[in-house]
Amino acid sequence: METVSKARAHGGTQGVYKHDAQTTGCPMTFAVFVPPQAEKGPVPVLWYLSGLTCTHANVMDKGEYRKAAADHGVIVVAPDTSPRGPGIPDEEGNWQFGSGAGFYLDATEAPYAKNYKMWSYVTEELPALIAQEFPADLSRQGIFGHSMGGHGALTIALTYPERFKSCSAFAPIAQPSTAGWSKPAFEKYLGSDPAAWRAHDATALIEDGKRFPEILVDQGTADSFLQDGLRPWLLEEACKKAGIALTLNMREGYDHSYYFISTFMADHIAWAAARLK
Incomplete structure (x- = not known):
């Protein structure tokens, strides 16, 4: 693992790191904020998955998470998106597919299957690296994300409920298998059979x-x-039928940006920290 940069923030450390990932077959960059409480021993880990067109840097530069993470004593890990x-x-030029x-899925279709293994990267390879290199208590993990990353957080938490103690999302793609900006990507990554898409649709x-x-969503x-891409009412309906406690906050006047x-x-x-403790 290579350290790209480190800076002091709110008594903790914000770092950017790079490593040669086996799952994706290329160098991957990620950000980690370690709170001051980690000086006394391992602390809980909160994974943040970013949305379309983003890298690790978007939330690091604009998410304003470090003070809250330091106050609650949680590590925040922000992987890349592809x-x-x-x-x-x-x-090139298609912001809804590829780079x-x-x-946050493992592609099965050529030529993407060789490298587009973000599910395995986020759920297996990167957690192993975090456990090795950082004071992380992986018995206490939470996951959240934005848009495409909200989709990823929901599907990963639903698949591994024994691993994660919290799950939340900002404006998640609630049903990517039918949304206009994600269905074409699913077809290219996973093939034409919609049955193969269900494992990556919350x-x-x-x-x-x-x-x-329980799940927290802000929209x-x-x-x-x-209306066309996110459709949180579909998640709300599914959770209601299944008896899953969903807190859906519709925030008046807010858009899709990092201002929101x-x-x-x-x-x-705070939601995650209360459950991680």
């Missing part, structure tokens, strides 16, 4: 019997993607 670099298949748009996972105790009412995310970031970290 493999990147020469030789990695991509569709910056890994959708509402389908719930319909198929997956459960998580802006002025989000330009609300940063406004409610401390709420999500």
Whole structure:
């Protein structure tokens, strides 16, 4: 693991790191904030998954999470959103697919199957590295994210409910298998059979019997993607039928940007910290 940068913040350390990932077959960069409490021993870990077009840097630069993470004593890990670099298949100019748009799944279709293994990277390889290199208590993990990353957080938590003690999302893609900006990506990554997409669709996972105790979602009412891409009412309906406790906050006048995310970031970290402790 290579240290790209480190800086002191709120008594803790914000770092950026790089390593050669086996799952994606390329160098991967990620950000980690370690709170001051970690000086006394391992602390809980909160995973933040970013949205389309983002890298590790978007939440690090604009998410305003460090004070809350330091106050509650949690590590925050922000992975990248896709493999990147020469030789990695991509569709230049398509911001909804390829670079910056890994959708937190393992592709099965050529030519993407070789590198687009973000599910395995986020759930297996990177956690192992975090456990090795940082004062992380992986018996206490939470996960959250934004948009495509909200989709990833929901599907991962529903798949591994024994691993995560909290799950929340900002404006998640509630049903990516039918949304206009994610369905084409699913077809290219996973093939043309919709049955193969269900493992990466939160509402389908719930319909198929997956459960998580409680979920927090914040969604802006002025989000330009609300009606066609995000559709939180589909998640709300699925949770209601399944008996999953969903707190859905429709935030009046907020859009899809980090102005929205940063406004409610401390709420999500407090939500996670209460369950991680």
